[in-house]
Amino acid sequence: MDSIISYSLELLGINSVQNKPQKDAPFGEGTAKALGYVLNLASSMGFKCVNLDNYIGYAECGEGEPFAVLGHLDTVPIGDGWTKNPLGEIADGNIYGRGALDDKLPMLACLLATGDLLKKKTPKRKIKIIFGLNEESGWKCIEHFNKCEKMPDEGFSPDADFPVIYCEKGIVNFKISLPKIDGFEIFSGERANVVPNLCTAKYKEKEYSSSGISAHAATPWQGENAIINMLGVLSEKDVKIARLYNILSDYYGSGLDLDVSDESGRLTVNTGMAYVDGFLNFVLDIRYPVTYTENFVKDKIGKALPEAKIERTHFHLPLKVNGDDRLCKTLLDVYNGYTKQNASPIAIGGGTYARALKHGVAFGPVFPDRPLPIHCPDEMIPIKDLYALYDIYKAAIDKLCF
Numbered sequence: 001m002d003s004i005i006s007y008s009l010e011l012l013g014i015n016s017v018q019n020k021p022q023k024d025a026p027f028g029e030g031t032a033k034a035l036g037y038v039l040n041l042a043s044s045m046g047f048k049c050v051n052l053d054n055y056i057g058y059a060e061c062g063e064g065e066p067f068a069v070l071g072h073l074d075t076v077p078i079g080d081g082w083t084k085n086p087l088g089e090i091a092d093g094n095i096y097g098r099g100a101l102d103d104k105l106p107m108l109a110c111l112l113a114t115g116d117l118l119k120k121k122t123p124k125r126k127i128k129i130i131f132g133l134n135e136e137s138g139w140k141c142i143e144h145f146n147k148c149e150k151m152p153d154e155g156f157s158p159d160a161d162f163p164v165i166y167c168e169k170g171i172v173n174f175k176i177s178l179p180k181i182d183g184f185e186i187f188s189g190e191r192a193n194v195v196p197n198l199c200t201a202k203y204k205e206k207e208y209s210s211s212g213i214s215a216h217a218a219t220p221w222q223g224e225n226a227i228i229n230m231l232g233v234l235s236e237k238d239v240k241i242a243r244l245y246n247i248l249s250d251y252y253g254s255g256l257d258l259d260v261s262d263e264s265g266r267l268t269v270n271t272g273m274a275y276v277d278g279f280l281n282f283v284l285d286i287r288y289p290v291t292y293t294e295n296f297v298k299d300k301i302g303k304a305l306p307e308a309k310i311e312r313t314h315f316h317l318p319l320k321v322n323g324d325d326r327l328c329k330t331l332l333d334v335y336n337g338y339t340k341q342n343a344s345p346i347a348i349g350g351g352t353y354a355r356a357l358k359h360g361v362a363f364g365p366v367f368p369d370r371p372l373p374i375h376c377p378d379e380m381i382p383i384k385d386l387y388a389l390y391d392i393y394k395a396a397i398d399k400l401c402f
Helices: 002-012 029-044 104-118 140-148 226-234 239-248 294-304 326-339 383-401
Strands: 048-052 056-061 066-072 089-091 094-096 126-132 154-157 165-168 170-178 184-187 198-203 206-211 268-276 280-288 309-316 346-348 359-362 380-382
Touching: 002 029, 002 094, 002 104, 002 383, 029 048, 029 056, 029 104, 029 126, 048 140, 056 104, 056 140, 066 104, 066 383, 094 383, 104 126, 104 383, 126 140, 154 326, 165 359, 170 294, 184 226, 198 226, 206 226, 226 239, 226 268, 239 280, 280 294, 294 309, 326 359, 326 383, 380 383
Parallel strands: 066 126, 066 154, 154 359, 165 346
Antiparallel strands: 048 056, 056 126, 089 094, 094 380, 170 280, 170 309, 184 198, 184 268, 198 206, 268 280
16 A cells, blocks of 8 residues: 555656647646556556547556546646645645645546456456546546547546535636726636635736635635635725625625525635736636526626626536436445445535546545645645545445446
């Protein structure tokens, strides 16, 4: 098991934030290097490995009905505020690094667990461990896979929470372009799916800055939005800015008349980016409940901001499977058997590659009641949890595929 630690540090040491396309690296050199690392490791373990033009790749073993373990190696930008090495450090019983939870080390645990099963057993299904490189900003990797090969119908994505996810909200990002406000400029955020922790602005030639706390856009209550803080500060100086603050300040969308919910939870709004070009632009990451639609969301934004040009920049339809579904039940039984719990399937606002499968769910890696440092400074996983991931994923893949 010590090898999982050394492999983890090596993989975290590769900065795989999507960057400018390079020759033979459509998402940048770092993502291609991370894929090369895991495929070389998998090949040394006896897997057949395929690299689909450095868009995406997979390690394969066995014959029969295909089963996918589908995750990603790209990460959100490292960002500011780290106290540990974002490219890998062990401290206080934890492994720190961008991608420690989302999603490098969970995928590594799945690969190593399957490799150890192969030493003793022959799989009854064709297992494809698929490593995407564009999950955080577009899913072009999945599009490329589907152009080149047929995606397995069934599988799981180790890129969410335990015990097992039966339902994922719909996701839509809208770029809201408004007429500029005289004398006002604002700049913040690198990705819509991150709660921004820094914002700079200028109003009437005076410069301002505000800070916040980063979090995943699916859980905005766990952070503090620097853009909203800035609008709040400047709302006292300008009625137009005050209007925007009132419309955007509630992450449950009440200012947009979007405070709705169903069994999958409440709708959430993250104002993830702000910038000025010919317009005053905000990019909203919205996670909407499964019984609502993208058009419902867009119509409400249009009514609240009738002067805005609204452009969809990213979307995923909701995912829902029956809680008694065989795949869902098998994974739940594995988790409950390992943890000695009696947990039930849950719904989340996050979006995983499970949506790329006809019959897929998300399964881990975050245990209940653990801190959620995904997309935050000092992203980490406790070493004991990494070992537990290995054990749980090994038992699940054994039960489903061997």
